[in-house]
Amino acid sequence: MFDFEYTSQPTRVIFGVGRSASVAEEVRALGATKALIICTAEQTTQAEDVSGLLGDLSAGVFAEAKMHVPIETARRACEHAHAVSADCVVAIGGGSTIGLGKAIALESCLSIIAIPTTYAGSEMTPIYGLTENGLKRTGRDLRVLPRTVIYDPTLSRSLPPRLSFVSGINAIAHAAEGLYARDGNPVMSLMAEEGIRAMAAGLRRIKDEPDDIRARADCLYGTWLCGTVLGQVGMALHHKLCHTLGGTFNLPHAETHAIILPHALAYNKEAAPDAMLRISRALGGEEAHTAIFELERELDIPSGLRELGMVEADLDKACDIALSNPYWNPRPIERDALRSLLQDAWVGNRPSLY
Ligand code: NAD
Numbered sequence: 001m002f003d004f005e006y007t008s009q010p011t012r013v014i015f016g017v018g019r020s021a022s023v024a025e026e027v028r029a030l031g032a033t034k035a036l037i038i039c040t041a042e043q044t045t046q047a048e049d050v051s052g053l054l055g056d057l058s059a060g061v062f063a064e065a066k067m068h069v070p071i072e073t074a075r076r077a078c079e080h081a082h083a084v085s086a087d088c089v090v091a092i093g094g095g096s097t098i099g100l101g102k103a104i105a106l107e108s109c110l111s112i113i114a115i116p117t118t119y120a121g122s123e124m125t126p127i128y129g130l131t132e133n134g135l136k137r138t139g140r141d142l143r144v145l146p147r148t149v150i151y152d153p154t155l156s157r158s159l160p161p162r163l164s165f166v167s168g169i170n171a172i173a174h175a176a177e178g179l180y181a182r183d184g185n186p187v188m189s190l191m192a193e194e195g196i197r198a199m200a201a202g203l204r205r206i207k208d209e210p211d212d213i214r215a216r217a218d219c220l221y222g223t224w225l226c227g228t229v230l231g232q233v234g235m236a237l238h239h240k241l242c243h244t245l246g247g248t249f250n251l252p253h254a255e256t257h258a259i260i261l262p263h264a265l266a267y268n269k270e271a272a273p274d275a276m277l278r279i280s281r282a283l284g285g286e287e288a289h290t291a292i293f294e295l296e297r298e299l300d301i302p303s304g305l306r307e308l309g310m311v312e313a314d315l316d317k318a319c320d321i322a323l324s325n326p327y328w329n330p331r332p333i334e335r336d337a338l339r340s341l342l343q344d345a346w347v348g349n350r351p352s353l354y
Helices: 019-029 041-057 071-083 095-108 161-178 186-208 213-232 237-249 253-268 273-283 288-298 312-324 335-347
Strands: 012-015 035-038 058-062 088-093 111-116 127-132 135-140 148-151
Touching (some): 012 019, 019 041, 019 088, 019 111, 035 071, 035 095, 041 088, 058 071, 071 095, 071 127, 088 095, 095 111, 095 127, 148 213, 161 186, 161 237, 161 253, 186 213, 186 273, 186 288, 237 253, 237 312, 253 273, 253 288, 253 335, 273 288, 312 335
Parallel strands (some): 035 088, 111 148
Antiparallel strands (some): 127 135
16 A cells, blocks of 8 residues: 655756756746856856856856865855855756755855756755765755756766766666655656666667767756655665765765665665666666666776775775664665675675675
């Protein structure tokens, strides 16, 4: 029998090739008159193009977004937004830039228009992160949820294939864990399965033809669905483990997600059969964990944490940290099984049934 709760989120989503051209209309629709455009230093040109589209509505470009949203950057951005009298923020970029937009919204309550150019999915969630003294603290707050999201596949064409692949698997991880979430619901399951299907299809086509706009559209469509799932339901072992590895050992976010995912799915296989069925159906493989492992080999994604620079001596510490902070997972977290999982993920072995 179904037994669930579901609350929809109020973000307006605009999707289509060339739709970022309507950014001025969207700023006006929010009742705003001065939009600060934020980006990383690498995406200044794309941000300046947006500034050109905004004309008199532009309050200029702030190009200091960085990975993990350092609190100093967030403070500088808030001061800058205030100094230029911005009454809304346009964030163009990946999770790092959208994360900075969220930090500004948290502090100043300015509305965010997000124009995502990666597949991380942060734009669809009320989750924020801020790093202070080397520690990343995360939280949920509806004030940080973008009011408007413009998905324009043209803008992600410049994302190099290697980054596209790990970013896309990061999105698949949100949907995969959403399928066995304790607070899951049938709408999220539909979105998750379709998100995984669309993303995998798009990534495979990007491998053959990185410029293929239909492939980029498939990936952004998958991003929207998978990001929505992340924003609505709780995550489990996979996300907690990636958070520990990223935070403690400074491993790159999307690559770490890609390496851990097949192993986390193998760990949860028996405890979440329905989720595994949906994932394997979406990927076109026999078993969820092997299907994702094979997809990653097809895309030449690194298979072992050692390739990211993690040293073997840190595996015990990673295991201890992951066990020290208990969290919900469809299968209880057991030390020996978790340690074997970490060993396989470090070497880059095919996942076994832990
Ligand atoms: P990112 O935003 O750090 O971007 C990686 C690099 O790619 C940057 O240099 C960026 O400028 C560049 N880039 C982005 N789009 C490009 C494009 N189209 N062409 C060329 N270069 C481009 O990477 P990400 O994986 O999108 O985000 C990772 C961060 O997002 C992590 O800190 C993670 O914790 C956070 N995140 C948060 C949530 C959430 O819900 N709060 C969800 C997912 C990820």
